[in-house]
Amino acid sequence: MGQAGPVKNILLVDDDPDVRELLMHILRSEPSYRLFMAENAEQAREQLSGHSMHLVLSDIQMPGESGIDLSRFIKRDYPQTGIVLVTVISDPESAKAALDIGLYGYILKPFDRQQVLITVDNALRRQAFEMREAESRRRLEREVFEKTSHLKQVTYEVGKVRSELNVSHTILHEQVLLLQTLLDAIPHPVFYRDLEGFFLGCNDAFAQFIKLEKKQLIGRNLTALASAEIIQTAKQTDAALLQREAKISYDAQIRGADRIDHDVVITKAFYKDAMGQPAGIVGIIMDITERKRSEAALQASEEKIRRLIDNINIGVVLIDPDLKLLEMNRQMNAWFPQTPIERSPRCYEIFHSPARSGPCEFCPTMEAMRSRRCQETTTKLYRPDRWCDFRVVTSPLYDRNGNVAGAIMMLEDITGKLNMERELMQSQKMASIGQLAAGVAHEINNPTGFVSSNLKTLDDYQKDLNRLIEAYQKLRQAVKELPAVSGCADVGRVIGDIESLEDEIDIDYVRNDLKELLAESMEGTERIKRIVEDMKYFAHPGQDKVQDTDINKGLNSTLNIVNNELKYKAVVIKEFGELPIISANPQQLNQVFANILVNAAQAIESRGEIRIKTQHLDDCVQIHISDTGCGIPDHHLQRIFEPFFTTKEVGKGTGLGMNIAYNIIKKHGGDIKVQSQVGQGTQFTIRLPVDQIQDEAHEDA
Structure with missing residues (x-):
């Protein structure tokens, strides 16, 4: 007990200074004790707050706060500090209260030195033991807490790993289902097997191809399903695949479960394990039987088309x-x-x-x-x-x-065709000339008749005038030979003869009639000339060519040609607008106009009307030719431009006129349309471009 050890702080609390001195004297004998003094509980609190005390010796009865209350305070706020009460009271209640607090000792006054030292030493030992126990308990609790925390962490990590495994398993299962769904969605047979040839799986198309369920296929070897030839080919391609480590494709012929040989293309590739090593083979079978048939059919069709085109x-x-x-x-x-x-x-x-x-x-x-x-x-x-x-x-x-x-x-x-068309067109022209010949002859005969009559009258006039001229010549001669006076009687007689002759031939009438006869004859010959010139458009194919064309002039010329066909049937009403000059073949267009006009006249049974109207539209000239004839039935109207179609009696029509008219207008880049109503008449509408003309119109007819 006298050995020096770690310093122990001891607080002495007593309101009696003698007791404090005595206790200090006793305890000072121990060098390891450091002593602190307090007169009451308040000072004791201050000391406790300023120093860490190992032990407090306190009187029970003190002014103000008692030692019991101070002890309760110390136990609550400073539980590591031991408490020994010093008192002169031997009160069981106080003793019980002190024990309930958990005091380390109880010293009764008066006390001796040895009692104090033993009690203090025991109290310090107990305090040190309890401190060690408390430290051990705290260390144990800390270790338990740490172990518990670690266990909780491990449990959490295990739960987390388990949860992740569950999620991974779910994801893996979903991926397997997805991959299987994707495989099943592929319309071509797909399989996968290990390197020994045992099947690990396939898609629906493969199972259907071999007529086995998937679960029946798994674990079976290729040798149990295929012919020796296919097995040999599979081994060779597997070996080639091992050398290349790339996909390989080859053609084969496989007999399916339907016992039909199928032309196929098999494509195979390795799939690898987690270490990157080949683990098995996946393959896809593409049935190209139909494709080969289609290719063969296409090739045959192409060859057929080529032969057709070549022939x-x-x-x-x-x-x-x-x-x-x-x-x-x-x-x-x-x-x-x-x-x-x-x-x-x-x-x-x-x-x-x-x-x-x-x-x-x-x-x-x-x-x-x-x-x-x-x-x-x-x-x-x-x-x-x-x-x-x-x-x-x-x-x-x-x-x-x-x-x-x-x-x-x-x-x-179409060289021969065009030549034939030209000949046909010329033939149609000549047919038109033949059809119009009587009318043209009549048109020529009329002026020829009165020219001939006028010439006969002129011949008579010429004889009379010759007689008169001879009389004048005789008068002149008589006057020249007349003597100065004696010849007057002869002159008078000659003049009388002349006057009688003038009265006989009515010289004034002859002079006036000569003028009219000459004018009429000149008009007749001019008319004959015009008719002859107009006939040239139809009779001389060598003059057909594209040139600047006046449509109104062409219509007038055509009217002259067909006048005899029209004048007894219809009144011709012309409504000619101001038209630009166009580039066209006038002879061909006149032939079109003639065909339409003659047909119009022939469609009029009694006196009717033919109306011709021309006008300039934006980019074309338009010609309307209408009649008040019998009209054309619908079933004939649909065929009016067909070649050789005619409703006329045999020998009265070739059936080519309207077809040629249609082709001529089309070659000029134009358009021809017809409208008709039975009993009311027919109207043809022709449109010809102003600025351009098709190349065909440039050719000779």
């Missing part, structure tokens, strides 16, 4: 957007045998002589590709031996995206 007498050319010739059929090669098609020459370099350096001004191929519409025209192209007339039809070609990828041009040699 028609129409030229067919495939042209790209740069006007390069890509392909020609047999007919085109026959027409243009020198064409180096392998070099893809441009069309304008081949079909013209000399070769052009650029596209034609009105290129139908370029227009077809630009407008995306079929174009048709006629043109002259140079074959190795001559120029020929061709009908050209060009249509655009499209790629899969709907873009223009070129054009197909079809050519028909």
Whole structure:
């Protein structure tokens, strides 16, 4: 007990200074004790707040706050500090209250030195023990707390991992379902197996192809399902796949569960494990049986079409957007045998002589590709031996995206057809001349008749005038030979004879009649001349050509030709507007007008009316020719422009007039329409362009 140890702070609380001194004297003998003094509870509180006390020795009865109350305060606020009460009272109640507080000791006054030291030493030992116990308990509690916290963390982590595993399992399950759904959605058979050939799974299409359920397939080997040839091919392609480590495709023929051989393309590839090593093979089988059949059918169809195109007498050319010739059929090669098609020459370099350096001004191929519409025209192209007339039809070609990828041009040699049309047109002209011959003859006979009559009268006048002239000559001679006076009687007689002759021939009438006869004869001969000139339009094909044309003048000329057909049937009413001069073939147009006018006259049974009206519209001239004839029934009206269609008696019509009229107007780039109502009449409407004319009209009729 006298050994020095760690310093212990001891607070002595007593209101009696003698007791405090005594206790201090006793306890000072221990060098490890550091002593503090307080007279009452208040000072004790101050000391406790300023120093860490190991032990408090306090009197019970003190002024103000008692030692019991102070002890309760210390136990509550400073539980690590031990308490020993010092008192002179031996009161059981006080003792019980002190014990309830948990005091370390109880010293009764008067006390001796040894009792105080033992009690204080025991109290300090107990305080140290309790402090160690408290520290151990706190350490244990801390360890328990830490272990519990760690356990909670571990439990949380385990729960988290379990939750993540559940989520991963769910996701994995969903992905497996998704992958299987994706596989089943593929219309082609799909399988996957390990490297030994055992099937691990497939899609619905594969199961249906081999007529096995998926669960029946899993675990079965390829050798149990396929022929030896297929197994051998599979092994070879698997080995090749191992060497390449890339997908491989090959053709095969497999007999399905339907016992039908299928042409297929099999594509296989490795799938790898987590270490990146090949784990198995996935394959897809594409049934190309129908495709091969379609390809064969397409090839046969293409060959059939090619034979058809090569055996028609129409030229067919495939042209790209740069006007390069890509392909020609047999007919085109026959027409243009020198064409180096392998070099893809441009069309304008081949079909013209000399070769052009650029596209034609009105290129139908370029227009077809630009407008995306079929174009048709006629043109002259140079074959190795001559120029020929061709009908050209060009249509655009499209790629899969709907873009223009070129054009197909079809050519028909219409040289013979045009020659025949020219001959036919001339024949129709001559038929028209024959039909109008009687009327024309009558028109010529009328002026010829009165010219002939006038000439006979003029002959008589000429004889009378000759007699008068002879009389005048005799008078002149008599006057010349007359003597100075004696010849007067002879002169008078001659003058009398002359006057008698003038009265006889009525010289004044003859003079006036001569003037009228000459004028009438000149008019008649002029009329004959006009008729003859108008007839030239129909009778002389060599004069047909495109030229500046006055439509009104052409109508007047035609009216002169057909006048005899019209004048006994109808009154002709002309409503001619002011028209521009157009570029046209006037002879051909006059032929159209003549056909329509003659038909109009023939449709009028009794005296009627033919009305001709011309007018200038925006870009064309328009001609209306209407009659008050019997009209045309609908079933005939639909066929009126057909060749050889006629309602006239045999020998009175060729059936070509309206067809030729239609073709002439179309060749001029114009339009002709007809409207008719039975019992009321018919109206033809012709429109001709002002600014342009089709190439056909430039050709000789």
